[in-house]
Amino acid sequence: MPAWLDGAACLPTSDGNEKGERRVKAAAFDYVRASSVADAWALLARHGAGAKLLAGGQSLLPALNLRLSAPDILIDISRIEALRGVTVSPHSVRIGALTRHADLLASPEIAAHAPLLCRAVAEVAHPAIRSRGTIGGSLANADPAAELPACTLALDARLHVEGPGGARVIASRDFFTGLFETALHPNEILVAIEIDRQPASVCGFAELARRSGDYAIVGLAAHGAIAAGVWTELRLGYFSVGTRATLATHAAGVLTGGGTLLEAAAALEHDLQPHDDLQASSATRQHLARVLLRRVVAEMESAA
């Protein structure tokens, strides 16, 4: 054995099997396919806490392979066709939870009525991941660094969920409750995302990431309206600035109250408590959040 291979035993192992091979394999689980939303509830009820829904699998399967999660059974909802696709009605746009990132990117309806989602989803991962990952999976997963939760905040979206107790609608601002935590009850399924059509609105988006497709160090998804040079409405959805996607209400209030961009940037410290990690300190993130605010608001003002 060459000397450099001696160290191989120290490489990270998720599953050192009997032969001592280094592997990244999921623990055993059962698998069942749900044919409808009602079927999925029945399966959730039957299997209880050991069950997990599988949509695109692009967050769940990495977690299984790394053994960060070890459910007894996966309930595959990805073939429930009724949950996939974009429907435009006179006042709103409804996006099925199983609509894939690649579907959003290619959808003329989304480009016309919710362009912020097009901008954002282009920054989500890579083509071979966007081909399977779903909007519902991204929102239910509630990764604080993910783009789409922040977009639903900026768009003031309504999240339609269904469970054995019936259907309910959760406002996006009430949905993300903490780190990878949402207001979904254990046996509820997110079925659709609904966004009001706002013809006279402008959107802006920017994120800072080390490499294309990486999760952002800091990002901002913004949506609002300007009339006669004055902000009449503005929502600033930040991501990767703490435990969950966050609306910067103070900063937005400064701008809709006629304040300057500099004042709005200063107000961000009341909105955000960014985390420290290997990529950036909290102070760096706070600084980058101000940089993004200036860039995004300037872009929106010149587009309006």
Place this chain on the structure above:
Amino acid sequence: MNISLMVNGEQVEADVLPRTHLVDFLREQLGLTGTHLGCEHGVCGACTLRLDGVIVRGCLVLAVQADGGVVETIEGLSDSGEIADLQAAFIARNALQCGFCTPAMLIAAQDLLQHGGVPSREAIREHLSGNYCRCTGYQAIVDAVETTAQAREASR
């Protein structure tokens, strides 16, 4: 679980464990070792293959999820001649060294080239950004994809 799927044009019936991902199934049960495994958690792109006409991470799809699907691997794309020109350009441009990333890189590049036209170098880099190569430094790969796009456009 029993699954039935099309792999490189052939109908395959097999019995798989739910936890077996598509690449382990292809490599270990079908002997198709052209699809590689690097990280097995979605980061490196070495496992890229085509499922139902679109590129996916083979390590992030369970074999049971591909039931009823159409899988195309580097073996299939090589045999059909679909990417013969791209493969020749990779060799001509020295776009591979150890070759570990190459099958996936070819499939990801072909996914872009299928849209037609001559993509910018920036667009090529963007499309391949999920495929890591630890040898070449990417420049030669972008060259090979670009020359193939130009040649295909010229011969249209």
